[in-house]
Amino acid sequence: MSNIVLCGFMGSGKSTIGQMLSKKLSMPLIDTDLYIEEKLGMTIPRIFEEKGEEYFRQTETEVCRELSHTDGHIISTGGGTLLRAENAEAIREGGVIFLLNVSEQTVLQRLRSDTTRPLLQRKDKEKAVHDLMTKRMPLYKCAADHIIDAELIPDKVCEEITDIFFGETHDV
Ligand code: S3P
Secondary structure (H helix, E strand, C coil), X not given: CCXXXXXXXXXXXXXXXXXXXXXXXXXXXXXXXXXXXXXHCCCHHHHHHHHCHHHHHHHHHHHHHHHCCCCCCEEXXXXXXXXXXXXXXXXXXXXXXXXXECXXXXXHHHCCCCCCCHHHCCCCHHHHHHXXXXXXXXXXXXXXXXXXXXXXXXXXXXXXXXXXXXHCCCCC
């Protein structure tokens, strides 16, 4: 069976929905951020601070290559993971990609007091979210097989994803 892959902006609910789907469908969860943290033995803020963003992005690409060989998993990606075309291609080899779509306002509300996203640790958080989202949205849409309204309650988001996923044939 193919992987169910979740993509979208920071704060779109990928980790939460990933955990819920994993439980509901008894499919193991891989969270690429956690995977990278374990692989490097460092938290993401520390990786960005000590090694730099480019190093983090290279690691993301390696992880995507590794994950192209998995199946039957829920894969929750980082907000920047599928922006590189080669990452999206690798991930798509083994999975169906769902974009969790949320508004800038929702992101800002959810991440108001977050300290774990290096790209948003700025005074002008609103502008950072606006600029990144404007730049990324077309790329997310290009990478995704399906776009899901992630403003809905989490149960409904999970239901939509499972209905679409199991409404298609995913034997590999
Ligand atoms: C990032 C999103 C984060 C994490 C890193 C970079 C991004 O993941 O991978 O801070 O570039 O959007 P979440 O989307 O899970 O917050």
